[in-house]
Amino acid sequence: MAFHETAVAFGPEGTLIGVLTQPSGESSAQPGQVGCLLLNVGVNHRIGPRRLNVKAARQFAQAGIPCLRFDLSGIGDSRASGGREDFRAQALADMRAALDELQARTGISRFVVFGVCSGAANGLTLALGDPRVIGLTMFDGYVFPSKAVRIERKLRRWAAFPFNAALRSNYAGWRDWAAWAASPFDASARRKALGRLRGQGNPGSTEDTGIYQADAPDYSAPDFERDMIRLVERKVDLYLMFSATINAVDHDHDLMRDLRGSAFLPHVRYKFWPDIDHTATTLASQRTLLDEVCAWALAVARGHPEAVAVVARPPAQHAMPPQKTPAAGALLEATHC
Secondary structure (H helix, E strand, O other), X not given: OOEEEEEEEEOOOOOEEEXXXXXXXXXXOOOOOOEEEEOOEOOEOOOOHHHHHHHHHHHHHHOOOOEEEEOOOOOOOOOOOOOOOOHHHHHHHHHHHHHHHHHHHHOOOOEEXXXXXXXXXXXXXXXXXXXXXXXXXXXXXXXXXXXXXXHHHHXXXXXXXXXXXXXXXXXXXXXXXXXXXHOOOOHHHHHHHHHHXXXXXXXXXXXXXXXXXXXXXOOOHHXXXXXXXXXXHOOOEEEEEEXXXXXXXXXXXXXXHHHOOOOOHHHOEEEEOOOOOOXXXXXXXXXHHHHHHHHHHHHHHOOOOOOOOOOOOOOHHHOOOOOOOOOOOOEOOOOOO
C-alpha cells in the first residue's frame, strides 16, 4: 500500500512540529482502525535513532495504520513551550495535543503508542492519562530486575572486562590508569590515577554515578505494578520489549523479576531480544523489531489484544499514592538515550 506524508504544526501555540504518514487513498477512518503515535527517544528528534521512527511510520502506513511522529516541546523542531509546566506535565500536554491532531486529520479515535527508552516512559504517562490509547509498546522502558539478576549481570561484565574495550572505557578508574600508562610523565594523569588508590575521584563507572537519573521522585516497582494493573483493567494492550542492553540473557522475565507473581504479568506481552541492541543498530534488527511492532498494532486493530477482565489488585502493603507520575528512576537503570 502506498503512503503520503504531510508536515504539520499543531498544539495550543502552534509550535509542535511533526510528520503525519498516512495510507494513500483513504479519506476517512475505516471501522476498527487505529492510529499510531511515535515518540521522541531521549533528545533525538522525531526521525528517531537510525531513522527508526521514519521507518516505523512508513511501514505502519503501508499496512493501513496512519502515524504521527512529532517533537515534544523543546526538542527537534518544536519550540519550547511558553507555559510554566514541568517537563513531564508539558510532555503529557504535548502528547495529548498530538492525539488531537491525529484524530482531527484522520477521524480515528483509538490509538496505539510505540516508545523507546524515554519514549516508553512518556508513552506510559500518556496511556494512563488518555483513554484513547488502547495499546502501548514499551521498548527498553522500565526494568525491575532482582538482586540475583543484577549479580549475574555484574559477573558477566567482569568476565568480559579484559576483552571488551568499550566496557573498560565505561569505568572512570580504568580510564585514568590507562591515561597514566600512556603518558607516565604526565603529572596530571599521575595525580588522577593515584587519587583512585586514596578513594578520590568519581565512582567506578558512569553506571554508578547517577548522572542519568532524573531529578524526580523515584518510580518504584509497586508504582509500576499499580499503573500496569490500571491499564490492564482498562483493557489496554501492553507489550514490554527489551533488548540485550541490561543483560545478555533473559531466563524467565528477568527484567521484571522484582514483580514476579504480580497480577498483571500474565496479561501483558513480554519479549526479550538477545540479538537487538538499545537503538536497533543493524538493518536486520530494525526489520525484526518493526515487523513485530507492526504485527502487534494490526492485532490490536483487529481486536485481538488478548485483553482480560479486571485483575486482582496488589496487596494493601504495596498500595502507593495514585497521582505519582512515572519518572525515570528505573528506566533502563542508566539510560543512554
